[in-house]
Amino acid sequence: MTKLAKKPTKRKSSEKTATPRHGGGRSVRICPDCKSTHFFEDDKKGERICAKCGLVIEESMIDASPEWRAFDDDQRSKRTRAGAPLTFTKHDKGLTTEIGRGRGELFKVAPSKRAQYYRLTKWQKRLVESKDRNLSFALSELQRLVSFLGLPKKVHEEVAKKYEQAVDRGLVRGRSMESVIAALLYAVTRELETPRTLEEIAEASGVERREIGRTYRYISRELNIRILPAPPQDYVPRFASTLGLSDKVQAKAIRILIQAKKNEVTSGKGPTGVAAAALYIAAVLLGEKRTQREIADAIGVTEVTIRNRFKELVEKLGIQDEIEKKVRED
DSSP, X not given: OOOOSSOOBOOOTTXXXXXXXXXXXXXXXXXXXXXXXXXXXXXXXXXXXXXXXXXXEEOSOOOOSOSSOOSSHHHHHHHOOOOOOOOTTSTTTTOOOOSOSSGGGGGGSOGGGHXXXXXXXXXXXXXXXXXXXXXXXXXXXXXXXXXXXXXXXXXXXXXXXXXXXXXXXXXXTTSOHHHHHHHHHHHHHHHTTOOOOHHHHHHHXXXXXXXXXXXXXXHHHHTTOOOOOOOGGGGHHHHHHHHTOOHHHHHHHHHHHHHHHHTTOSTTSOHHXXXXXXXXHXXXXXXXXXXXXXXXXXXXXXXXXXXXXXXXXXXXXXXXHHHHHHHHHO
């Protein structure tokens, strides 16, 4: 907490004061006395005070914190009354409740109530809308793909949100749920700069590469998704991690790709092949050499592709002699 220049002072009613928060006015961002923008709040007195001159800016502030205290996680879980935040990763946004999860729950009910319990669970499933059923199955498949591909939460949320938009507009009708999820996953990973190749998504989802591409073109057109091709730099960290290469090699590969882009070497080339060739060059230059076969097997491109991109990069960047010298030293 910042030390006060002087004891907090309150203005008289005749003086110009800041509009208090509880009065419905705007919260003050500049001290009317010294024009400072640094404040601190006194929770005990409910006051907001200028940290420079000590002027009380607001008083009788509302305490929005809970009225209870908790000293460990167990007490906190018992006393809290709010649920989890809303999320698109659940078909009901995390709001609705479900009567009984699994058959094991039936035996927790008294024998005289089991018939009633069974009827309630059956009717709840019958009354669920078809959209919710679709979302329930689709989002469970999405959860599996996100876990398999090691994708972040923001990708999970965005794909779930776009899938619900596709359902609302009737874009899923006539297409397999798996292909739509895979196509949206391909689009969103590129949009959020964590791209995955079509081959990786096809392997994880079990949907053919051609079907994913066809669905992606349709969905992107209908939902107005316009995404530029992923730059090779976005693939470097993941490929380097797969190959067990150091951070120095990653940084070197990214510098090579930036220089290659300036020289227009990467234009019109597949980003995975260019990224693989840049990693190969960086690994050779920094003494962490990997064979082209090792890189091709780990990344999922052919050796011929790596070789062709390698030749183009070393020729355009003028590092052919340096590469040959490093190879002879090894």
